[in-house]
Amino acid sequence: MSGWLNSYSRAFQRLLPSPMAIALTLTVVAFVSALFVSEPVEVVKAWSDGLWNPGLMRFGFQAMFMLVLGHVLALSKPVRLALNGIANIAVKKPENAATYVAIVAMLLGWVNWGLGLVAGAIIAKVVIDKKVAHAGVVGAAGYMGLLVWHSGLSGSAPLKVAEPGHLAELFPKGLEWSTPIPNSISISETVFTSWNLGLTAVVMVAIAGLFYFLGRVVPNENIDVAESDMDFAPEVKSVDSIASFLDYAPVLSIGFGVFTLGTALWIASNSSGATGLSFVTPDWINLLLLGLALIAHKSIAGLVGALNKAIGGAAGILLQFPIYFGIMGVVTGTGLVDVLSASLVSATSSETLPLAIFTSSGILNVFVPSGGGQWAVQGPLILEACNSIGMSLEKGVMAMAYGDQWTNMLQPFWALPLLGITGLKAKDILPYTLAALLVSGVLFTVGLVLIV
Numbered sequence: 199m200s201g202w203l204n205s206y207s208r209a210f211q212r213l214l215p216s217p218m219a220i221a222l223t224l225t226v227v228a229f230v231s232a233l234f235v236s237e238p239v240e241v242v243k244a245w246s247d248g249l250w251n252p253g254l255m256r257f258g259f260q261a262m263f264m265l266v267l268g269h270v271l272a273l274s275k276p277v278r279l280a281l282n283g284i285a286n287i288a289v290k291k292p293e294n295a296a297t298y299v300a301i302v303a304m305l306l307g308w309v310n311w312g313l314g315l316v317a318g319a320i321i322a323k324v325v326i327d328k329k330v331a332h333a334g335v336v337g338a339a340g341y342m343g344l345l346v347w348h349s350g351l352s353g354s355a356p357l358k359v360a361e362p363g364h365l366a367e368l369f370p371k372g373l374e375w376s377t378p379i380p381n382s383i384s385i386s387e388t389v390f391t392s393w394n395l396g397l398t399a400v401v402m403v404a405i406a407g408l409f410y411f412l413g414r415v416v417p418n419e420n421i422d423v424a425e426s427d428m429d430f431a432p433e434v435k436s437v438d439s440i441a442s443f444l445d446y447a448p449v450l451s452i453g454f455g456v457f458t459l460g461t462a463l464w465i466a467s468n469s470s471g472a473t474g475l476s477f478v479t480p481d482w483i484n485l486l487l488l489g490l491a492l493i494a495h496k497s498i499a500g501l502v503g504a505l506n507k508a509i510g511g512a513a514g515i516l517l518q519f520p521i522y523f524g525i526m527g528v529v530t531g532t533g534l535v536d537v538l539s540a541s542l543v544s545a546t547s548s549e550t551l552p553l554a555i556f557t558s559s560g561i562l563n564v565f566v567p568s569g570g571g572q573w574a575v576q577g578p579l580i581l582e583a584c585n586s587i588g589m590s591l592e593k594g595v596m597a598m599a600y601g602d603q604w605t606n607m608l609q610p611f612w613a614l615p616l617l618g619i620t621g622l623k624a625k626d627i628l629p630y631t632l633a634a635l636l637v638s639g640v641l642f643t644v645g646l647v648l649i650v
Contacts, residue, residue, distance in 0.1 A: 218514075218517055218518055218521070221518050221521040221522060221525075221571070222521060224525055224575070225245070225521060225524060225525055225528075228245075228525045228528040228529060228534070229241055229245070229528060231534060232244070232528050232529075232532040232534045235532055235533050235534055235537055236532035236533060236534070240531070240532055241528060241532055243531070244527045244528050244530075244531025244532050245524045245525075245527050245528050245531075246524075246527070247527050247531060248523045248524045248525070248526050248527015248528065248530070248531065249520050249521075249523055249524035249527060250520070250523075251367070251523050251526075251527065253363070253364065253367040254367070254519075254523040254526070254574060255519075255520070255523070257358060257364075257480070257519075257570065257574075258515060258516070258519035258520065258523070258570070260480035260481065260484060261354060261480075261515050261519070261568075261570040262512040262515045262516060263484045263487075264310065264311075264312065264352055264480065264483060264484055264487065265311070265312040265512050265515065266312065266505065266508050266509055266512050267310075267312070267484060267487035267488060267491055268310040268311065268312025268313035268314075268315075268316070268352070268487060269312045269313070269315075269316045269504075269507075269508035270491045270495070270501065270504040270505055270508050271310075271313055271487060271490055271491045271494060272312070272313050272316035272317045272320065273316070273504040273507060273508065274491065274494035274495050274500075274504065275494070275495075275496075276494050277317065277494060278320065281302075281317055281320050281321050281324070282320075282321075282324055284298065284302055284321055285298075285299075285320075285321045285324035285325050285328075286324070288321070288325055289324075289325055289328045289330045289331075292330035292331045292413075292418070293331075293413045293414050294410065294413060295325050295330060295331040295336060295413060296325075296331055296332075296335045296336050296338075296339040296409040296410075296412060296413040297339070297406050297409045297410045297413060298321075299318065299321050299322050299325060299336055299339040299340050299409075300339035300340075300342045300405055300406055300408075300409045301402070301406050302317065302318065302321055303315075303317065303318030303321070303322075303339060303340050303341065303342045303343040304342045304343055304345065304346050304402050304405065304406075305402075306318065306343055307342070307343020307344060307345070307346055307347045307350065308343070308346050308347065308349070308350030308351065308398065309350060309351050309352070310347075310350075310351065310352045310483075310487065311343060311344065311347035311348075311350075311352050312352075312508075314343025314344070314347060315341070315343055315344060315612065315615055315616060316508075316615065316619070317343075318339070318340035318341060318342065318343050318616065319340050319341075319615060319616040319619035319620055320619060321340060322336045322337050322339065322340030322616070322619075322620050323340075323619055323620045323621075326620055326621075326622075329418075330418070331413060331418055332412075332413075332416045332417065332418050332419060333419075333620075333622060333626060334416075334622065334626035334627050334629065334630060335409065335412045335413060335416050335630050337616065337617075337620045337622045337626060337627045338409075338627040338628075338629075338630035338631050338634070339409050339630075340616055340620065341606075341607075341613055341616050341627060341631060342405055342409075342634065344603060344606040344607075344612055344613075345401065345405065345603055345604070345606060345607060345634060345638055346398055346401060346402060346603060347569075347603055348569050348599035348600070348602050348603040349389065349394055349397075349398050349596065349599050349600060349603065350389065350398070351385075351389065351478070351483060352483060353388075353389065353569065353599050354569040354570040354572075354573050355569065355573045355577065355595050355596075355598055355599050355602075356383075356385050356388035356389050356595055356596065356599060357385065357478070357479060357480045357483065358480065358570075358573060358577075359382065359383040359388070359591075359592075359595055360382055360383060360384050360385050360388075360478060360479050361382060361479045361480065361481075362381050362382045363381060363382070364382065365379050365380060365381070365382065365383070365581065365591075366379055366381075368526070368530060368577055368578045368581065379581075380591070383591060383592050383595065384478075385478050387592045388592045388595055388596055388599075391592070393645070393649040394596055397600075397641070397642070397645040397649070400641055400645070401638050401641050401642070404637050404638070404641055405634055405637065405638065408633060408634060408637050409630075412630060412633070416630075444498065445497065445498050445499045446497050446498075446499050447497065448496040448497055450498060451492045451493070451495060451496055451497050451498050451500075451501060452492065452493050452496060454492055455488075455489045455490070455491075455492030455493035456489070456493065457489075458485060458488050458489030458492060459486065459489035459490070459493070461485060461489075462482060462485045462486045462489060465477050465482060465485075466482070491504075514568065515568065515570070515571075518568060518571055519568070519570065519571055519574070522568075522570075522571035522572075522574045522575050523574050525574070525575050526574045526575055526577070526578060529575070529578055529579065530578045535578045535579055535582055536582065538579050540586070542554065542579065542583045546583075546587065547587070548587050548588055548589050549647075551583060551584070551587055551589055551594070551597075552589070552593060552594070552597040552646040552647075552649075553597075553643065553646055553647070555580055555583075555594055555597040555598050555601065556597045556598075556600050556601040556604070556642060556643070556646055557601065558576070558601065559572065559576060559597070559598045559599075559600070559601025559602050560601035560602070560604050560605040561601075561605070562575070562576060562601075562602075563601065563602045563604075563605045563606065563609060564605055564608065564609045569599070569602045569603075572598075572602055573598070576598060577598070580594045580595065580597075580598055581594065593649065597646055600642045600645075600646070601642075604635065604638055604639060604642055605635070607631040607632065607634045607635035607638070608631075608632065608635055613627065613631075
């Protein structure tokens with residue numbers, strides 16, 4: 199087993215280049231494909247228009263903000279104390295430790311994927327340091343938030359389609375649909391539907407059961423755990439001037455945090471949408487996270503210190519998202535989306551389209567390890583195919599979300615922060631993330647068949 203996992207890890211490193219190189223390669227593929235349906239000048243213009251599309255650039259910033267704020271919140275003292283408390287409870291029954299870690303990681307990952315990833319890693323690290331359970335199993339459990347994040351409150355696709363006007367932005371040349379494209383799709387029609395909540399709950403229970411089983415059958419072994427980088431302590435400085443008062447005293451940070459949370463609550467209470475959750479957009483989620491982070495860190499200096507530690511995780515989004523927006527521009531601006539969607543529709547039916555979207559999304563996630571970037575590339579095709587075949591748009595959106603989060607268990611890109619915090623290697627957690635891939639894959643497939 200060890201030899202196979204080492205080969206698997208090396209294969210990922212040798213066969214898959216950096217995400218940025220993959221993004222540029224996919225751009226070339228999109229360019230060449232578009233030349234069969236459009237003139238070269240039109241392809242270049244469509245790429246340029248998509249590259250700096252104002253609405254999508256705003257989406258990129260929203261995604262960065264959501265990831266960083268979730269990480270910042272996880273580094274705050276109250277959250278760290280709570281996570282340490284949970285970890286201490288977990289180690290009281292070593293055979294259940296991985297189960298506790300997985301449950302917390304999934305619940306927090308459903309709320310915010312950055313929070314779930316970092317919090318799961320912190321809890322896993324505390325448990326691993328106690329040496330009461332197999333480090334690889336516990337580390338994999340801490341990664342389980344990435345298995346449910348896209349069907350939760352920070353999911354890129356469901357949050358973005360809830361934003362007024364976003365669906366129309368995906369098709370700059372307009373659509374010839376039998377019914378007008380909706381202005382938005384509320385998360386009450388995606389994330390908070392009974393079928394999504396039910397399927398997500400079933401997956402969470404099954405994964406908790408998997409780690410309950412693994413905690414009993416995998417023997418505790420000594421794994422070489424490297425020195426990790428998980429410590430964060432805000433700078434402490436005496437308040438002896440106006441500048442230090444503003445930076446280190448809690449008045450400004452907590453006061454503005456309360457104001458920010460109050461604004462978020464006011465927006466929620468005054469929402470005039472047709473559904474009760476129409477106010478939940480990326481902007482509203484980020485407003486909530488900002489308020490919580492300001493209050494939790496108790497000072498501007500503490501917040502900025504955590505921000506400096508967390509910001510590196512958003513580097514990929516900053517550089518890669520515009521490239522994916524350019525690909526989307528080529529696909530939608532040249533008519534290539536019509537050709538691709540027609541091919542997808544001809545090969546599927548209303549019964550099999552959700553599975554086709556799920557599978558293709560899972561495969562694409564291996565090459566585009568970003569839910570937001572993947573939505574920019576795949577979103578227009580999904581919407582056009584759903585319209586052509588007569589399937590509800592919200593089910594197409596969630597089928598894509600399930601596929602994207604599913605193969606996070608196969609693609610170790612987003613495990614890098616967890617590996618850095620825990621000191622583990624990819625091969626230490628892969629046997630158990632692959633087990634989660636198999637279990638969840640069966641459940642997602644059955645769920646998509648039943649909910650259509």
